Amino acid sequence: MIRDIFIFLSVLALFSAVMTVFARNLVHSILYLILCFFAIAGHYLLLNAEFLAIVNIIVYGGAIMVLFLFAVMLLNLNKTKQITLSRINLFAAVISGGTLLLVFVAAIKKNSFTVTPAALSSDFGSVKMLGKILFNEYILPFEISSILFLSAMIGSIILVKKEHR
Amino acid sequence: MINYQSTLQAVPLNWYILVSLTLFCIGTVGIIYRRNSIVIIMCIELMINSVNLLLAAFSAYNGNADGQIFVFFIMVVAAAEVTVGLALIVVMYRNINSTDISLFNNLKW
Amino acid sequence: MLLALIILLPLAGYLLLTFAGKYLHRISGGIVASMLVAMSFLLSMAAFFITPRHGIFITGPFTWIDTMGFRASFSLQADSLTLVMAVMITGVSALIHFYSIGYMKEDPFITRFFSYMNLFVFFMLLLVMADNYLLLFAGWEGVGLCSYLLIGFWFKNPEYAKAADKAFIMNRIGDLGFLLAIATLYITFGSLSFTDIQSQLQSGIGVNQMTLITLLLFTGAVGKSAQIPLFTWLPDAMAGPTPVSALIHAATMVTAGIYLVIRSKALFILSPFSLHVVAGVGIVTALFAASVALRQFDIKKILAYSTISQLGFIFFAVGLGAFDASLFHLLTHAFFKALLFLCAGSVIHGLNGQQDIRFMGHLKDKIPVTWITMLIGALAISGIPPFSGFFSKDGILAAAGQSGFLLWVLGLAVSLLTSFYMFRLIYLVFYAHYRGKSESWGHIHESPRLMTIPLVILALLSSISGLINVPALMGGRQWLSYYTGLRQVLEVHNHKAEWILMIITLLAVTGMILFARSIFNRKEIAQLSATTLKPMGRLLSRKYYVDEFYQSAITNPLARISVKLYSFVELKIVDGLVEGMGTTVNYLSRIFRFLQSGSVSFYLFFMVAGIILVLVLNLFM
Numbered sequence: 001m002i003r004d005i006f007i008f009l010s011v012l013a014l015f016s017a018v019m020t021v022f023a024r025n026l027v028h029s030i031l032y033l034i035l036c037f038f039a040i041a042g043h044y045l046l047l048n049a050e051f052l053a054i055v056n057i058i059v060y061g062g063a064i065m066v067l068f069l070f071a072v073m074l075l076n077l078n079k080t081k082q083i084t085l086s087r088i089n090l091f092a093a094v095i096s097g098g099t100l101l102l103v104f105v106a107a108i109k110k111n112s113f114t115v116t117p118a119a120l121s122s123d124f125g126s127v128k129m130l131g132k133i134l135f136n137e138y139i140l141p142f143e144i145s146s147i148l149f150l151s152a153m154i155g156s157i158i159l160v161k162k163e164h165r
Numbered sequence: 166m167i168n169y170q171s172t173l174q175a176v177p178l179n180w181y182i183l184v185s186l187t188l189f190c191i192g193t194v195g196i197i198y199r200r201n202s203i204v205i206i207m208c209i210e211l212m213i214n215s216v217n218l219l220l221a222a223f224s225a226y227n228g229n230a231d232g233q234i235f236v237f238f239i240m241v242v243a244a245a246e247v248t249v250g251l252a253l254i255v256v257m258y259r260n261i262n263s264t265d266i267s268l269f270n271n272l273k274w
Numbered sequence: 275m276l277l278a279l280i281i282l283l284p285l286a287g288y289l290l291l292t293f294a295g296k297y298l299h300r301i302s303g304g305i306v307a308s309m310l311v312a313m314s315f316l317l318s319m320a321a322f323f324i325t326p327r328h329g330i331f332i333t334g335p336f337t338w339i340d341t342m343g344f345r346a347s348f349s350l351q352a353d354s355l356t357l358v359m360a361v362m363i364t365g366v367s368a369l370i371h372f373y374s375i376g377y378m379k380e381d382p383f384i385t386r387f388f389s390y391m392n393l394f395v396f397f398m399l400l401l402v403m404a405d406n407y408l409l410l411f412a413g414w415e416g417v418g419l420c421s422y423l424l425i426g427f428w429f430k431n432p433e434y435a436k437a438a439d440k441a442f443i444m445n446r447i448g449d450l451g452f453l454l455a456i457a458t459l460y461i462t463f464g465s466l467s468f469t470d471i472q473s474q475l476q477s478g479i480g481v482n483q484m485t486l487i488t489l490l491l492f493t494g495a496v497g498k499s500a501q502i503p504l505f506t507w508l509p510d511a512m513a514g515p516t517p518v519s520a521l522i523h524a525a526t527m528v529t530a531g532i533y534l535v536i537r538s539k540a541l542f543i544l545s546p547f548s549l550h551v552v553a554g555v556g557i558v559t560a561l562f563a564a565s566v567a568l569r570q571f572d573i574k575k576i577l578a579y580s581t582i583s584q585l586g587f588i589f590f591a592v593g594l595g596a597f598d599a600s601l602f603h604l605l606t607h608a609f610f611k612a613l614l615f616l617c618a619g620s621v622i623h624g625l626n627g628q629q630d631i632r633f634m635g636h637l638k639d640k641i642p643v644t645w646i647t648m649l650i651g652a653l654a655i656s657g658i659p660p661f662s663g664f665f666s667k668d669g670i671l672a673a674a675g676q677s678g679f680l681l682w683v684l685g686l687a688v689s690l691l692t693s694f695y696m697f698r699l700i701y702l703v704f705y706a707h708y709r710g711k712s713e714s715w716g717h718i719h720e721s722p723r724l725m726t727i728p729l730v731i732l733a734l735l736s737s738i739s740g741l742i743n744v745p746a747l748m749g750g751r752q753w754l755s756y757y758t759g760l761r762q763v764l765e766v767h768n769h770k771a772e773w774i775l776m777i778i779t780l781l782a783v784t785g786m787i788l789f790a791r792s793i794f795n796r797k798e799i800a801q802l803s804a805t806t807l808k809p810m811g812r813l814l815s816r817k818y819y820v821d822e823f824y825q826s827a828i829t830n831p832l833a834r835i836s837v838k839l840y841s842f843v844e845l846k847i848v849d850g851l852v853e854g855m856g857t858t859v860n861y862l863s864r865i866f867r868f869l870q871s872g873s874v875s876f877y878l879f880f881m882v883a884g885i886i887l888v889l890v891l892n893l894f895m
């Protein structure tokens with residue numbers, strides 16, 4: 001059964017990703033991407049990474065995509081300006097993507113990934129455990145990421161300010 | 166409840182890797198194909214998420230929680246990056262009134 | 275050590291005058307140079323007296339070349355031959371330096387002149403003191419360079435510059451032979467130092483190889499000492515100032531070729547064929563040049579051809595195996611030829627620049643010191659006893675007599691021609707009547723003492739230097755031959771025959787002098803203008819048309835070839851290549867410009883392609 005869930009979620013993720021890339025309407029693309037995030041959150045749940053699943057939906061689907069939608073709406077980009085996409089680009093894109101996939105598959109085939117099924121504690125991906133690890137071993141990156149956010153906020157505000165001549 | 170151990174037994178690791186890599190490649194296709202800068206940033210997000218998935222899978226299969234911490238931080242950085250990226254798009258739109266990157270060719274010889 | 279000092283003093287003079295010359299008063303440059311050379315001379319004399327019989331040997335401060343088994347070093351040596359040469363070189367050079375102070379007094383570039391003269395003495399000393407062929411070659415090249423600089427001293431005149439070029443280029447042809455000889459020597463013996471080579475000669479080396487080496491060495495000597503066919507530069511070299519002619523082309527540089535052959539005598543002895551070649555070239559040159567001198571009208575050109583002739587005579591002696599006689603004649607020739615050149619310079623100076631003997635005459639009362647000394651020089655070169663030329667020429671003629679009657683006759687012919695043209699010169703210049711412009715008669719003056727004193731000293735040397743090698747025949751001890759270890763390879767057999775030959779020679783030469791007197795010492799002399807010459811005379815006065823032959827056979831075709839090469843190779847190929855590179859870069863850049871298309875998706879595509887490439891290389895290679 002789990003395998004079926006896995007396959008369903010994978011197909012959903014892949015389908016929505018492809019639609020993201022090939023949708024004509026910008027807003028449709030964004031919505032498909034949100035769907036993809038949900039699928040990936042489902043994958044996280046399968047892996048017992050509850051925290052990540054929730055954070056994925058909240059941060060990505062809730063904040064980042066909303067930000068995208070804001071940008072689109074505020075700039076009125078959804079008025080479809082038909083950008084004619086050239087065939088050559090499609091060709092080149094698919095070929096390079098395909099080649100990349102091929103290379104990856106070959107790499108996988110070449111290397112065998114050994115799995116060491118270790119810590120079988122049931123609260124493996126729980127918030128509690130992650131929190132413990134985060135605040136014990138990774139406290140420094142945690143604090144620095146706050147500075148990162150600060151700089152990102154300030155940066156984006158300054159970028160967008162209209163120049164007063 | 167879904168015990169993740171059963172996941173570990175039911176789904177071999179290679180499948181996760183394949184899914185993740187396929188998502189990555191779709192993102193690559195999107196980057197080269199689409200000319201709308203917003204869609205390009207979205208495809209970048211797609212690629213980041215595929216990597217997140219891969220990391221989470223490895224962390225689960227190896228029983229090491231460091232992978233999930235890594236994913237956490239990747240999300241942090243991705244959020245900051247999208248902020249700044251969208252700000253740039255706004256500025257770009259102000260200059261050339263479009264988000265088409267093919268109009269952005271002042272560095273042409 | 276003493277040797278180094280001897281060599282380095284003139285070098286110091288050169289450096290001093292080159293770099294600090296403009297701060298020195300004009301004459302003092304000359305005085306400095308002359309004093310340095312004189313000091314070298316004194317040191318050479320000192321070395322001469324204190325050096326033990328086997329010679330001394332020093333190595334330079336650092337190894338010169340040391341690669342892949344080929345070593346050459348700055349080593350100097352001073353054996354008897356070297357010391358004799360060094361004493362002669364420094365002594366004559368010192369006298370000429372002092373003379374030049376007076377001769378070049380009005381020249382604005384006198385400092386440069388003396389710097390070159392000092393440099394020349396340095397190189398010549400390096401040449402004679404070298405202990406290996408490579409260092410000798412360095413000195414060889416150096417004197418060639420200095421002769422170029424000094425011949426073309428008044429380079430603003432294109433004729434003089436061309437003469438300097440001619441000297442240097444002809445020298446170069448000989449140098450090619452020398453270089454090939456050095457290479458062959460190295461291949462054969464594995465070393466270039468004299469001692470090494472001589473110690474290896476015991477183990478037999480093939481005659482053919484010896485012949486090759488010695489002929490190549492002789493080619494170098496032919497270039498440097500102006501033998502046939504590389505002699506035409508020396509008469510043209512008279513374009514330089516007269517002290518230059520005296521120093522370089524009478525006493526020192528042209529003797530470098532002879533020194534080389536004498537130094538390599540062990541090699542030459544092993545190759546009789548080369549010795550025959552040397553003797554043949556020598557005697558032919560001697561006769562040829564002497565005959566041309568009969569019909570020349572420029573006082574310096576007469577002396578130039580005389581030099582060529584005498585050098586040929588010395589090579590003739592070398593070829594006969596009489597190394598000691600040749601060295602002896604080299605020394606005495608240095609003295610009296612330098613004397614003759616300096617006297618000629620004094621005459622020219624006294625006549626304010628006149629060099630054509632057709633416009634001279636009856637100068638013996640006006641410039642008596644020059645007259646007496648030049649007369650002594652002429653007597654010496656003609657071989658009249660008791661002057662030095664008699665003893666040295668007699669040595670050579672005796673060797674010729676040993677080797678064959680015909681050779682002796684040829685040698686006698688050279689002596690007769692020598693005395694004839696020499697006394698033609700003397701009578702036309704100092705006797706008869708004055709044929710120049712009458713208003714210039716009053717301006718003729720004797721040279722200052724600074725110039726005449728060296729003349730007197732050289733005349734003295736020409737007179738008495740015969741004593742250093744009086745042959746056993748006359749009860750002498752042949753000191754020079756024994757000292758330098760060059761004792762004649764041929765032994766003297768028949769004393770009585772030798773006396774007879776000597777007397778015959780003496781009588782014949784005296785007869786020639788009187789004959790010349792009868793022709794030239796008259797009140798009015800007919801047939802002096804070149805246009806009324808008979809065909810033989812014209813041939814001689816035009817130097818057998820050798821110069822014209824070289825011009826048409828060698829120079830002009832070479833010039834045409836180089837023009838052709840220029841238009842084809844240079845313009846099309848070389849320029850095409852260079853410009854082609856520029857054009858190619860242009861073309862390629864036009865192609866590669868498309869990488870900068872400005873289109874972002876293009877860039878992204880290439881980024882992805884690059885990543886794929888890197889992945890492939892890393893994962894699968």
